[in-house]
Amino acid sequence: MTKPVFCLMGPTAIGKTDLACELSMGLPLEIINVDSSLMYQELNIGAAKPEADILKRYPHHLVNCCSLSQVYSVANFCRDANSLIQEIWARDHYPLLVGGTMMYFHALQQGLAQLPQASAEIREELLNCAQLLGWQAMHDRLFQVDAVAAAKIHPHDKQRILRGLEIYHITGKPWSQWLSNQQSLPDTQWVNMALLPDPREWLHQRIATRLNQMLELGLLDEVQYILGLPDLNLEHPALKSVGYRQAITFLQDADTSNWSEKILFATRQLAKRQMTWIRGYENKHIFLCPDVEIKVKILALMQEILDNS
Helix, strand or coil: CCCEEEEEEECCCHHHHHHHHHHCCCCHHHEECHHHHHCCCCCCCCCCCCCCHHHHHHHCCCCCCECCCCCCCCHHHHHHHHHHHHHHHHHCCCEEEEEECCCHHHHHHHHHCCCCCCCCCHHHHHHHHHHHHHHHHHHHHHHCCCHHHHHHHCCHHHHHHHHHHHHHHHCCCHHHHHHHCCCCCEEEEEEEEEEEEECCHHHHHHHHHHHHHHCCCCCCCCHHHHHCCCCCCCCCCHHHHHCCCHHHHHHHCCCCCCCCHHHHHHHHHHHHHHHHHHCCCCCCCEEEEEECCCCHHHCCCCCCCCHHH
């Protein structure tokens, strides 16, 4: 018999965290974070991390689970989330995965291939090539050996271009071919509950309001503190996330342009990409926001699934 795993997904700022907390009061749920920024202890304001009292009242697994001295990868997430799901089931509770890092949802549900370990020697060689030729040329090179993967990777996404080329150089096998042989957690019923805005302008206003709150809370002070951390790697993937990337550029380059407007635009673009991911899911239950009855509707769906599982 399959066991349900509830997945509450949606674009940034749509209200996933608040809704998840409300849902956990109605059913024996345990929340698992699926937002890559919330995993880092040092990222708070710019990551829109829930306040400490909220996390105390409604515990979230995989929040503050690592520091910026590490890189928490999608493989780390799949390993930890799979273990947590089975532990939660064993307690006769139900997992509620909440967040907007759609790559993590995808990898967890589709399974993550056992990819080869990174090679420092090959990576250094590829970085030297990138310095000489530029990242567009490296993206073109990836397209030659793995057109499927390259088509899904933006030419500015240095990390994934590197990883795709690295895997091919190590194994002689395209990254996309590795990913096609993935295996997911067995006996699992993935229940995808997708929040989408209607109208979209409603979400844009929420994004703008949240950005203003971040600025008032001291986003720049937080980023200044992060930049002062010892042995900080500015190429860390978490520091490339929306908000942190623009704030770091502003502080380091003395950018006099309206950097907060750049964050606003980038956040809207992020929300658009997240919604594109969601629309690509074949099996999903869509809930439009705002809706004062949304909690009741989702609880009814979850209860129906539990009654039939």
